[in-house]
Amino acid sequence: MPTRRTLLKSAAAAAIAVAALAAVAPASAKSGKPLKVVATFSILGDMVSRIGGDLVSVTALVGPDGDTHVYRPTPAAARTVSEADILVVNGLGFEGWLDRLIETTGFKGVRAVATAGIDPIATEGGGHDDHDGHEGHDDHDKGKSADRHGDKHQGHDKHDEHGHDRHHKEDESAGRHGDKHDDHDGHHGHDHGAFDPHAWQSLRHAAVYIDNIAAALAKADPENASAFYRNRAAYAAELKALDAEIRRLLAALPADRRTVVTSHDAFQYFGRDYGLTFVAPQGLSTESEASAKDVVRLIRLIRDGGIRAVFVENITDPRLLKQIADETGAAIGGTLYPGALSGPDGPAPTYIDLMRHNARTIARALAPR
Numbered sequence: 001m002p003t004r005r006t007l008l009k010s011a012a013a014a015a016i017a018v019a020a021l022a023a024v025a026p027a028s029a030k031s032g033k034p035l036k037v038v039a040t041f042s043i044l045g046d047m048v049s050r051i052g053g054d055l056v057s058v059t060a061l062v063g064p065d066g067d068t069h070v071y072r073p074t075p076a077a078a079r080t081v082s083e084a085d086i087l088v089v090n091g092l093g094f095e096g097w098l099d100r101l102i103e104t105t106g107f108k109g110v111r112a113v114a115t116a117g118i119d120p121i122a123t124e125g126g127g128h129d130d131h132d133g134h135e136g137h138d139d140h141d142k143g144k145s146a147d148r149h150g151d152k153h154q155g156h157d158k159h160d161e162h163g164h165d166r167h168h169k170e171d172e173s174a175g176r177h178g179d180k181h182d183d184h185d186g187h188h189g190h191d192h193g194a195f196d197p198h199a200w201q202s203l204r205h206a207a208v209y210i211d212n213i214a215a216a217l218a219k220a221d222p223e224n225a226s227a228f229y230r231n232r233a234a235y236a237a238e239l240k241a242l243d244a245e246i247r248r249l250l251a252a253l254p255a256d257r258r259t260v261v262t263s264h265d266a267f268q269y270f271g272r273d274y275g276l277t278f279v280a281p282q283g284l285s286t287e288s289e290a291s292a293k294d295v296v297r298l299i300r301l302i303r304d305g306g307i308r309a310v311f312v313e314n315i316t317d318p319r320l321l322k323q324i325a326d327e328t329g330a331a332i333g334g335t336l337y338p339g340a341l342s343g344p345d346g347p348a349p350t351y352i353d354l355m356r357h358n359a360r361t362i363a364r365a366l367a368p369r
């Protein structure tokens with residue numbers, strides 16, 4: 001429990017952060033031009049456009065069907081970031097390439113970390129999973145080890161970045177999320193690889209994402225703050241209704257049909273919210289390769305557990321999952337969208353469509369017939 005004095009101290013720090021940010025906030029409302037917002041990937045981009053409407057112009061660095069885990073920023077991306085008023089990122093180490101990009105571009109605008117204030121899922125082994133994965137890879141592929149090493153350093157640098165963002169969050173939410181601050185402070189000392197970044201797979205957490213996004217837009221364009229908060233409220237109501245819809249849909253699955261096999265480990269938050277177990281041959285990042293041992297273990301689990309369907313993903317190579325399906329006689333239950341929207345003509349052109357599509361695909365494939 002924090003003492004009253006620490007709370008007062010952090011309130012003072014938040015006030016200082018507000019003052020500092022006010023000095024750099026772009027005066028877009030006065031110029032009448034839409035705020036330039038860059039989101040790191042398509043899901044965040046969709047959330048920003050829902051909240052910002054015509055008052056913002058949004059660019060997602062990693063577009064539909066793109067894999068943020070393995071993204072490499074282009075010179076064009078660097079230019080886009082350097083011209084942005086606001087940068088919206090997921091955090092929790094999802095964008096391993098972000099620090100280098102920010103350094104390159106000298107971006108000085110408002111940075112919003114969408115996951116600030118969520119209840120993150122800790123990964124097994126105290127957060128060294130990710131690193132172990134990289135090291136395992138290095139053993140097999142010395143040629144790539146220099147790159148991998150660079151990634152690790154970026155991962156560590158995220159401590160600093162998160163520290164800053166935490167202050168942004170504090171000043172945005174001062175007085176609203178007192179207990180969340182404590183929670184966050186508790187996590188702050190840990191390795192950031194220690195948490196699963198795929199938190200948008202929880203609709204409850206998406207409500208926090210859009211709070212953080214609305215607060216960042218309001219800070220950068222205070223004259224339009226009421227419009228942003230109005231859009232956020234309407235969007236939050238839709239997310240809540242969808243959460244209830246998915247809960248009803250998945251509650252119908254019997255206890256022996258609640259295990260879902262996917263390509264990479266991106267659905268732990270979804271599983272926690274709806275009481276499903278997700279297993280995957282690949283780890284938290286699509287960068288890590290499935291080991292032969294993991295694949296054998298998964299095949300045994302599918303056979304012994306009577307699992308009838310496995311799911312491929314829009315962002316990963318389906319070959320391994322198809323092989324596992326062949327080996328076990330399980331069907332391909334459909335395509336899930338772990339971390340990127342589909343194009344406009346696909347089944348998941350918005351975040352809401354994505355969550356509904358994933359839930360319906362799982363329910364349809366696993367339901368007894």
Ligand SMILES: [Zn+2]
Binds near residue numbers: 265284286
């Ligand atoms: Zn992922």
